[in-house]
Amino acid sequence: MKLSEKINARGGSRPFYTFEFFPPRTNQGFENLVARISRLATLDPLAISVTWGAGGSTKDRSLELAGITQSHPYSLATMLHLTCTNMQEGLIDDVLESVKDRGIQNILALRGDPPRGKEEWIPSDPRFTHAIDLVRYIRSVPEYSSHFCIGVAGYPDGHPDSPLSEDAEIDNLKAKVDAGADFIITQLFYDVDQFLRWVKKVRAKGITVPIIPGIMPVQTYATFARLTKLCGTKVPKKLEDELTPLKHDDRLVKDYGVNYAIEMIRKIHSDGDIQGFHFCTLNLEKSVQRVLEGLQWTGAVNEVSNKLIADIPAPLTENSQGTEFLITPSSAANNATSGLVSFSKTKTKNEMGKGEVNDAASWDDFPNGRFGDFKSPAFGNQDPWGGSGMTRTDIHPQWANPKSSEDLTRMFMSYLESKITTTPFSDGALCPESVTILPQLKKLTQRGWWTVGSQPAVDGISSADETFGWGPRSGWVFQKAFVEFFCDGKDADAIEAYIAEKGQGWVHYFMANGKGDFRGNVAGDGRNAVTWGIFPGSEILQSTIIERESFITWKEEAFSIWKSWASFYRPASPERQLLDEVAKERWLVSIIHHDYKNADALWTFLFDSELGF
Numbered sequence: 350m351k352l353s354e355k356i357n358a359r360g361g362s363r364p365f366y367t368f369e370f371f372p373p374r375t376n377q378g379f380e381n382l383v384a385r386i387s388r389l390a391t392l393d394p395l396a397i398s399v400t401w402g403a404g405g406s407t408k409d410r411s412l413e414l415a416g417i418t419q420s421h422p423y424s425l426a427t428m429l430h431l432t433c434t435n436m437q438e439g440l441i442d443d444v445l446e447s448v449k450d451r452g453i454q455n456i457l458a459l460r461g462d463p464p465r466g467k468e469e470w471i472p473s474d475p476r477f478t479h480a481i482d483l484v485r486y487i488r489s490v491p492e493y494s495s496h497f498c499i500g501v502a503g504y505p506d507g508h509p510d511s512p513l514s515e516d517a518e519i520d521n522l523k524a525k526v527d528a529g530a531d532f533i534i535t536q537l538f539y540d541v542d543q544f545l546r547w548v549k550k551v552r553a554k555g556i557t558v559p560i561i562p563g564i565m566p567v568q569t570y571a572t573f574a575r576l577t578k579l580c581g582t583k584v585p586k587k588l589e590d591e592l593t594p595l596k597h598d599d600r601l602v603k604d605y606g607v608n609y610a611i612e613m614i615r616k617i618h619s620d621g622d623i624q625g626f627h628f629c630t631l632n633l634e635k636s637v638q639r640v641l642e643g644l645q646w647t648g649a650v651n652e653v654s655n656k657l658i659a660d661i662p663a664p665l666t667e668n669s670q671g672t673e674f675l676i677t678p679s680s681a682a683n684n685a686t687s688g689l690v691s692f693s694k695t696k697t698k699n700e701m702g703k704g705e706v707n708d709a710a711s712w713d714d715f716p717n718g719r720f721g722d723f724k725s726p727a728f729g730n731q732d733p734w735g736g737s738g739m740t741r742t743d744i745h746p747q748w749a750n751p752k753s754s755e756d757l758t759r760m761f762m763s764y765l766e767s768k769i770t771t772t773p774f775s776d777g778a779l780c781p782e783s784v785t786i787l788p789q790l791k792k793l794t795q796r797g798w799w800t801v802g803s804q805p806a807v808d809g810i811s812s813a814d815e816t817f818g819w820g821p822r823s824g825w826v827f828q829k830a831f832v833e834f835f836c837d838g839k840d841a842d843a844i845e846a847y848i849a850e851k852g853q854g855w856v857h858y859f860m861a862n863g864k865g866d867f868r869g870n871v872a873g874d875g876r877n878a879v880t881w882g883i884f885p886g887s888e889i890l891q892s893t894i895i896e897r898e899s900f901i902t903w904k905e906e907a908f909s910i911w912k913s914w915a916s917f918y919r920p921a922s923p924e925r926q927l928l929d930e931v932a933k934e935r936w937l938v939s940i941i942h943h944d945y946k947n948a949d950a951l952w953t954f955l956f957d958s959e960l961g962f
């Protein structure tokens with residue numbers, strides 16, 4: 350059903366909400382998301398939306414997910430985000446046809462990433478340069494026009510890449526609506542006063558369609574910092590001042606995020622214009638549920654909608670079978686200041702094993718744990734539409750234009766020496782904990798093993814420690830050292846042989862190349878918890894796990910970053926040849942040393958003459 354019709358049918362009696370999801374990176378994450386959506390559906394959203402990877406990069410998974418949620422037994426009004434630039438010629442028509450065939454009637458028409466300057470050899474559809482072109486196109490084809498309800502994006506804090514004034518931006522928004530859009534969904538924001546001012550300005554320009562504000566409850570400090578930067582979101586001083594002191598405690602951050610979202614929504618709703626809210630869920634469920642409970646908007650619907658749970662087909666993978674708990678805070682949303690959030694666990698499905706419970710329960714608690722659980726729907730999330738960062742920006746001038754391996758070594762070294770602040774693999778400065786192993790990282794990188802991820806060993810440090818601490822303050826945290834780097838095939842062979850000969854069971858590794866070869870010494874389903882913490886009143890929490898599935902998923906992304914970087918250069922250019930060669934020939938290697946009681950164990954093991962040190 351069309352969202353515009355559903356909004357009208359409600360008659361404005363009760364506020365509505367929609368939930369946004371992105372297609373997960375792994376098969377198990379995908380299957381578990383479907384189960385998660387079915388649970389969230391019991392909260393009676395008016396629609397759910399599925400994001401679209403820039404340039405169609407998630408086409409199949411986005412279509413599949415949207416098709417599932419639209420059809421029986423879920424039967425949720427589904428909206429597909431669709432970007433129109435950097436899309437291969439003909440793809441828009443194919444997608445619109447498939448969307449229509451699946452019975453989906455709502456499209457969020459977006460521009461997507463601006464075309465990359467130097468890519469003229471990649472054929473992309475010349476008909477589309479702005480979102481308005483997609484709106485016009487859909488409205489120009491009678492069978493699409495009658496079938497689809499169209500939403501467009503609005504930017505209360507301004508568009509991050511736009512040089513235009515607010516007035517000019519709103520004129521462009523009006524043009525999209527005049528071209529046939531039925532509603533506006535806004536970019537996420539946190540400054541309610543600014544939003545309400547913007548809405549009045551939008552209305553004053555004669556835009557009358559529903560405006561649905563994008564709400565993203567703060568989930569973790571790192572995601573919040575990353576996304577507000579990416580989206581150009583203004584962070585009110587009050588929010589910054591209140592959130593920063595909590596940033597090491599994921600639970601307090603989440604509690605704060607829930608309360609802040611509740612306050613935002615109450616204030617916006619009381620202003621009278623806004624009827625509904627669009628939740629950017631990041632594929633997590635607890636915070637959105639808590640916000641709606643806190644608003645007391647869910648009471649009436651819960652009775653009606655339990656039917657969905659009963660209708661859902663049995664869950665989906667062996668690992669996910671029965672591992673899901675619906676975790677509801679026993680004292681909804683109001684514990685932020687005490688720091689004592691207690692959770693009551695309500696089984697939603699079959700009986701389950703204890704270890705599995707710990708996994709699923711922490712999916713929301715540590716959604717962006719560095720190497721989060723690959724079974725989590727939120728695994729590997731980088732931004733709300735699943736890009737790698739590489740697709741959103743032009744090549745960073747800091748990375749120079751590498752023409753040789755030595756140039757790349759220099760780039761990775763410059764990053765470690767803080768001469769540059771990013772690499773294609775690290776979008777911000779090194780974490781303070783990495784500074785404690787800086788000489789070791791430099792030694793590896795200088796050797797041509799370009800490090801991209803690492804952590805030092807930690808044997809029980811206070812969870813309140815400024816550098817290593819996380820979680821509730823009264824606890825102890827532990828880490829095993831690991832390092833992850835790109836090296837050539839000869840070195841990968843040498844590392845493998847060396848670990849087999851000298852590792853004595855203390856050293857685990859995974860290695861993979863861009864051609865699809867994979868090697869490692871961890872048993873198929875072996876899971877290395879490399880960061881864990883012990884806190885009062887809870888099971889041991891494992892925030893970071895290194896395992897085969899997540900490594901393989903990450904290595905796909907890692908090699909696609911090389912390829913994506915290469916694609917910025919002309920085919921015959923030395924940069925293109927170098928980066929293509931690296932993407933083909935180098936290996937991504939991840940090495941963990943299990944002796945966390947010896948802080949030097951990993952490094953003394955690696956810095957051996959047999960490995961060329």
Ligand SMILES: Cc1cc2nc3c(=O)[nH]c(=O)nc-3n(C[C@H](O)[C@H](O)[C@H](O)COP(=O)(O)OP(=O)(O)OC[C@H]3O[C@@H](n4cnc5c(N)ncnc54)[C@H](O)[C@@H]3O)c2cc1C
Binds near residue numbers: 461478536
């Ligand atoms: C709710 C929401 C969901 C999103 N979902 C996704 C997603 O799933 N996948 C994804 O890749 N991205 C997504 N995005 C990001 C979006 O694709 C980017 O923000 C993109 O840069 C702009 O898209 P747009 O549709 O607003 O573009 P447009 O409406 O085309 O506007 C882009 C810029 O161009 C300007 N402009 C418009 N018309 C003209 C003109 N004729 N001449 C000159 N300038 C003009 C506008 O003022 C604006 O500054 C989403 C954004 C929002 C707010």
Ligand SMILES: NC(=O)c1ccc[n+]([C@@H]2O[C@H](COP(=O)([O-])OP(=O)(O)OC[C@H]3O[C@@H](n4cnc5c(N)ncnc54)[C@H](O)[C@@H]3O)[C@@H](O)[C@H]2O)c1
Binds near residue numbers: 721899
């Ligand atoms: N299973 C896996 O192996 C797997 C899965 C997903 C992600 N990853 C890794 O995680 C990273 C992305 O995850 P994230 O956003 O949580 O990472 P992050 O930015 O939190 O980095 C993880 C750690 O690596 C350190 N680091 C960053 N850049 C480094 C560099 N150039 N050399 C050495 N150390 C560096 C950081 O300081 C931090 O301590 C990827 O770069 C990848 O290394 C690995």
